[in-house]
Amino acid sequence: MSRSGADLALLLLGGYRTLVDAAMVELAARGYDDFRPVHDFAMRAIGAGADSASDLGRRMSVSKQAASKTIAVLLDRGYISRESDPQDARRKRLQVTPLGFEVMRQGEAIFDDLRKNWEEQIGVAELATLEARLKTLIGEGAIRVDEPGWAAQDLG
Known part of the structure; x- marks a missing residue:
């Protein structure tokens, strides 16, 4: 069965959303529910x-x-x-503030744990291959986390 380009985009977005949602649940459990x-x-x-x-x-x-x-x-x-x-x-x-830096550090640690979970699910080699392929496709510096507004930019 062949998938469309839109399917690929939705799978990638779904992966992102899965990680972010899980991180938000864990941050809330650590006291950062706001x-x-x-x-x-x-x-x-x-x-x-x-x-x-x-x-x-x-x-x-x-x-x-x-x-x-x-x-x-x-x-x-x-x-x-x-x-x-x-x-x-x-x-x-x-x-x-120090509290702001702490919540960001907590979030980074949570994402590291989530990555380990994916590694356990699909294997170390498979996850390394996935990451390498994504780097090949999007490049090293394609995403800047301090500028999320790319989705809203006017390209016309």
């Missing part, structure tokens, strides 16, 4: 230098208003802080 995937994207963008709502919105390909709402949630939950800019006291910069 954390969502978009929060990780936002905090990684902030860690990479997005220090305002406008900059975060550009990096995530969302409106300034949507970025502001995400910032408000992350500030309220203690995952980021707003600090005075040492170069310009009138300006406030966003920074990831």
